[in-house]
Amino acid sequence: MRWMTAVALLIPTQEGVVELDLLNKENVVASRLEGAWKASPDLTPGGVNPVPGELAFAYDREAVPEGALKKMAARAKTKLTVYALGKATRIGKPGPAPFALTFWNGNPTLLLFEEENGDPFGKWSGCRVAFARAKDSKDDILYLVIGERGIGASLAFTRVR
């Protein structure tokens, strides 16, 4: 948790504001997301069969520059509150992707950044998250909602480490 060095900081932009709230222990997902997760068909609601493999989230305050967050907030014309920053290892995709955990349309949402036109943070995609905190963190369940729009199915993941 050494990455949690920042405090709430307001960064004005032309059209939006970025608030870094990386020390907020009340954020359910940020408090338990870090680690590796494997797909769990048994815990996936409705029997959707997740792609086998592991996801991993490593916190890193420097993974996404403030400038990229500011640009994104401006383009989305929204205030962006960020609860975690780091790199995500995804199933079937090359290399870890920088991510920001935020709250978007009332949903905990992972924003994953990718390179576009030479800008390593030029493109982003969102993935809504649900999380069941367990008494023992080894029993936590992470749910990722499929698709960026509408309400799709979700996939369950259990903690590997």
Place this chain on the structure above:
Amino acid sequence: MNKLVAVGLAAVLVGSAQEKGLELDLQNGENVVAARLEGTWTARADLNLRLWGRDLGNQEITVSIDRKAIPEDVLKKLAARGRHNLTAYAIGRIKVGGQEHPFLLTGLHGNPHVVWFRERGGDPFGDAESFNVMISPAKEPKHDLLLVGGDFNNQPFSAYGRSK
């Protein structure tokens, strides 16, 4: 649910206000909890054994969406007392343990958060309690999971499956 004590929204509702206002975002089709919360939910013993280490019994929660459940002046009063804008994604009634209460769905500390009200001193909205909430949607809503946390991020979530 009987552990829902204290007012988790205190951080929002109390304190001097710099930026405050009420935003009703009740038609946001992208909000997972608002889109799927309505219905009747029954505790899932299998999941609660995992999350809590014990069965929580056959608790049931019934939620109906009803914009008129909380009057506009109550919402404005809440928003005016907060430090930040109050965004409501759903308003309705929630029945737990045989008692029905008006509620609103908002966000707190980056978590979907339900605030529900009960009478105090003759005011039907005189007391508020709250809890974190998530929904893991399924392809078919009948398989959705409702995940209910505490008013603070210091306890396990309870899992419920949709029964209606």
